[in-house]
Amino acid sequence: MASASDPKRQLHIKTGVLKRLSKEKVMYEKEVVDQSAKIDKMKAENKDEHDIKKQIEVLEESKIMIPDCKRRIKSAYNDLQTLVNSRKEVFCWYI
Numbered sequence: 001m002a003s004a005s006d007p008k009r010q011l012h013i014k015t016g017v018l019k020r021l022s023k024e025k026v027m028y029e030k031e032v033v034d035q036s037a038k039i040d041k042m043k044a045e046n047k048d049e050h051d052i053k054k055q056i057e058v059l060e061e062s063k064i065m066i067p068d069c070k071r072r073i074k075s076a077y078n079d080l081q082t083l084v085n086s087r088k089e090v091f092c093w094y095i
Contacts, residue, residue, distance in 0.1 A: 007087045014080040021076055025069035028062050035059040 039055050 007083070010083055011080075014076065014083055018073065018076045018080060021069060021073045025066060025073060028065045028069060031062045032059065032066070035062060 042052050
């Protein structure tokens with residue numbers, strides 16, 4: 001079994017983190033589009049103003065998460081890059 005300090009295991013973990021964060025960002029971007037359309041439909045159908053305001057709050061929360069995801073993606077990418085650069089002799093077969 002590979003230890004936590006095993007470079008190949010660290011590479012696997014860090015690339016997994018980057019993939020997960022990228023998927024999360026895409027999900028929030030899709031949610032913003034879907035939520036905006038839902039709000040527009042609710043307004044067009046003259047739905048209850050309170051319900052519309054609640055949906056706008058959900059939309060704003062999703063919008064806030066996108067820059068946070070970008071920041072975490074950048075950090076995860078930098079961590080991965082640092083690992084690869086520090087252990088090039090181990091990862092040279094990936095290049």
